[in-house]
Amino acid sequence: MDRFEITYRLFADDQSDAEDRAANIALEDTVEIPRDVVPVGYIEDVVLGKVEAVEQEGEDSWLSRISYHIDAVGHELPQLLNVILGNASILKGVKAIAITANDDIKARFPGAQFGVDGLRKLTGRKSGGYVCPVIKPQGSSSERLAHLCYLTARAGADIVKEDHGLANQDAAPFRDRVKLAAEAVNLANRERANEGETTKSLYFANIGGHSDQVRDLAYYAQDAGAHGILLIPGLFGFDAMNRLAQDTDFNLPIMAHPSHLGPYVLSPDFGYGHGMLFGDLMRLAGADISVFPNHGGRFGFSVAECEEIVSRCRTSGGLGKAILPSPGGGMSIERLPDMKDLYGEDCVYLLGGSLLRYGDKIGDAIKQMRQALDG
Amino acid sequence: MDRFEITYRLFADDQSDAEDRAANIALEDTVEIPRDVVPVGYIEDVVLGKVEAVEQEGEDSWLSRISYHIDAVGHELPQLLNVILGNASILKGVKAIAITANDDIKARFPGAQFGVDGLRKLTGRKSGGYVCPVIKPQGSSSERLAHLCYLTARAGADIVKEDHGLANQDAAPFRDRVKLAAEAVNLANRERANEGETTKSLYFANIGGHSDQVRDLAYYAQDAGAHGILLIPGLFGFDAMNRLAQDTDFNLPIMAHPSHLGPYVLSPDFGYGHGMLFGDLMRLAGADISVFPNHGGRFGFSVAECEEIVSRCRTSGGLGKAILPSPGGGMSIERLPDMKDLYGEDCVYLLGGSLLRYGDKIGDAIKQMRQALDG
The missing domain is CATH 3.30.70.150 (RuBisCO large subunit, N-terminal domain)
Known part of the structure; x- marks a missing residue:
């Protein structure tokens, strides 16, 4: 053509x-x-x-x-x-x-570095959906956030994702926070390995800073021992993500967050289709994981819209590598079995605020998430 | 507060x-x-x-x-x-x-470097609306585009703006094009000065490239003799614009183009209000000139929406300096008198595709624009 x-x-x-x-x-x-x-x-x-x-x-x-x-x-x-x-x-x-x-x-525009197959290798998880707690809230200290990272990683989380609102605020500046959080997850990974586990937690640091610092901050995260980054293309631009995905010196998977992108899909009358934005364009722009609001949570996406996103993320005929959909937005452990029926194994299952109810027993919630997905 | x-x-x-x-x-x-x-x-x-x-x-x-x-x-x-x-x-x-x-x-977030008062000083135009032809189409050679810049500048254009679709394509790569266009406008300015004119044309180069090159490309334009830049916050992010506006080594005015921003304002039900996006946020993010589609052209903004944008751009109670609204999108010389009644003097009047009908007599169109605004 x-x-x-x-x-x-x-x-x-x-x-x-x-x-x-x-x-x-x-x-x-x-x-x-x-x-x-x-x-x-x-x-x-x-x-x-x-x-x-x-x-x-x-x-x-x-x-x-x-x-x-x-x-x-x-x-x-x-x-x-x-x-x-x-x-x-x-x-x-x-x-x-x-x-x-x-x-x-x-x-x-060759797309993602890792995609569906790459995430299997990076985590060591040969099958099953990915358990992904979201570390929050902003306003917490770096030490507190790193402690939550440790607890969730130690309990078996596949991906430990920072909240997209953890930017570079004084309460937990990006560099301090990422350093401590990466150390915490890597400690948990060593302890898991010592116990014979073959899977590991990947810590995804949220890029928070100025738009012309994205590369420096991503490199910093990589050097500090993070295993992936979270980036908001609706604020930093799709090309900021793609530049990292195509950078041969940057070798971490990228999770794209939908913040500030809502108006592109909310009307049937203009903008992008759900599958086009959260599937096609995310693949085109090098995301390995595309976060979107699941139906029935705090946002109004329909089941059909969610299915279209998932289909476009994973179809073998799409741009570059197949990538992982990641539904979130007000989910609970109770909903995971139904979500698994809809989304299957090559999916990153996000759970955020509701996990905080467990306090320092958040590890129990991670284990329940694992059971809900594997049961 | x-x-x-x-x-x-x-x-x-x-x-x-x-x-x-x-x-x-x-x-x-x-x-x-x-x-x-x-x-x-x-x-x-x-x-x-x-x-x-x-x-x-x-x-x-x-x-x-x-x-x-x-x-x-x-x-x-x-x-x-x-x-x-x-x-x-x-x-x-x-x-x-x-x-x-x-x-x-x-x-x-102190806002624009220049704003309404700054543009009066930079152009030397003490009163009256600004005549702003848009140089296009993409696919033309750098030489052809630079020639159009010369002709419009020589005829008295206040701002010579590149089309936002002139990015970095092979037909007219950014650096070649900007160098030639800046030379062309500066030549026209010297000729105008020799004839005793006290106003000059400002050439605004469209930043076309990767998102992590915005600063380098903007500096290149400044060094090449451009007098301003055009930037698309809907593609590069609002912060990319603000970083240049707050950069003490970058001293050119910034014109913001609305491409890819439509979905934020098109629904009464979500996103931003017209005045918030094209007024408040543009001021916040350091734009000196905010381009938006005029009512009655190819796009569907209402008179009231356009008035809200203009009010928010220019009100003295807003963020940072008052900035210039710039309506465009399918306008013609015939509409300028009505537009002037609505928008007044502190406004950049865009005219694009319809000017191309004049061919190498495009300078005549510029003079007619001036007359239409001053008459």
Whole structure:
């Protein structure tokens, strides 16, 4: 394929209106000039988006495939997003719902370093869902947070994830906190190994700082003994994540947090489809694990939306490596068996605030999580 | 004030429901744990958001003021946005519509370097709206784009802005293009000065590259003789912009482009208010000029939404310096007189694709723009 394709859902009055809308998107996200002044030759033939199909889907909705040439993108992810849904993000009745990559996209945006298979190797867990407590709340001291890391890791957590609100506040500055937390998890891992366990806990440090410090902070976490990082693409940008994923000197898995991304998916009428944002784009941008709010928690995602996310994360036909979905947002141990039925084994099961009810017996909760997933 | 406040519009069933929703936001965007496990003392008293008021606004809407302490933020903008609308961005029925800063916010996020008054000094234009052609389309050579820069600058453009789709594509790589364009505008400025003109054109280079290159590319533009930069916070993050605005070695004004930000404002039900995003947050993050789609063009903003943006950009009670609104998106010379009536003099008037109809007589269009604004 000479060009890659984006599928948009369009809301329109009729076929003619839908075709006009598609033609306008092809202009808007590439040359951004009226059709009659598009220069003939290279710009019209290559740079301009091309409407490949506009087919009615429902009573007032159409699916349109628009193809783009990599020349309209270049080598950088921000401009790829500009082409996919830059100015068109400001249009109602336009929703980007899927990407069909070509060899150009695959070569320039190869995706995750680790993915589903990589996480099995890193944790040593050959099967079963991943138990993932979230360490919080912000305002706690680094020592307190590190202690919770130790307790959950010691009890068998697969991933010990920092809360996305643990940034670089004075109560627990990033560098102090990450150093202590990594030491705590590595101590727990040594103790587990001494007892003959073949699995280990991976500590994911939340990158909290300025956007131009992301790489330095990620390197610091790596050097301090962290085993992964948590990053918020809705605040730092998708490319910040991708730059780490493609950095051959940075060798930790990346978990993407959905904070500040909600408006992109909450309307059926604009933005991205759930699977496109939390599946396709996370894979494209190098996430190994994509966190999203599970249905029935504090947020309003439907079962179908969650299933679409999971499908797009794990399908073998997607961009780069298959990655791990990670549902969270107000879950409890009681819900884990049902969640396991829905999401299966290649999934990171997040549990946060409710674990704090256990106080220093939080390790008991981790063991109950393990049992709930394995039972 | 010990704390800063965010005003949210909440959609709820009744007063009690609205109060519950407000309390949940105060939890969600700070400690993110159930209320009953919030540790007493510092975390409950300082870190946790506080609901200050919940007042009915309309039949199904309430206005709630929630206060936060700077300790929940720290010193970095990403975490401030996390507190304002991080996880709460994923909630329907919650819209952040205003920020009331306190001294902490003002000290840590001082805003734009130049603003309204600064742009008057930089351009030498003592009064009148700013004429701002947009140079495009992508796919053109650096030489062609630089020639358009020259022609528009020579004819009296106040700001020569690159299209936000001119990134770092092979047809016109960032460094080649910016060097030639800056030379072209500076040549036009010298010729204008020789003819006794007291105003000059400012060339704004669009930052196109990887997110971890933003500073290097901005410095390159400055060294190459550009007079400002265009940056897309929806792709590079608001903090990328703020870091340049607060960098004492970077001394160019910043124009913020709304690409990829649409979903934050398009629904009345979630995200940000128009004035909050394109006014308050742009000021907070150091933009000198905030681009937004004018009513009646290719996008669907209403007159009232545009007026709110302009008011928040320019009000003397806002964050940091007053900044310049910049409406665009399918405007024409014929519309300028009406636009001037609405937006007044401290405004950057964007005209893009329609100028290309003039070909190499684009300078005539610039002169007509000037007349339309001054007439």
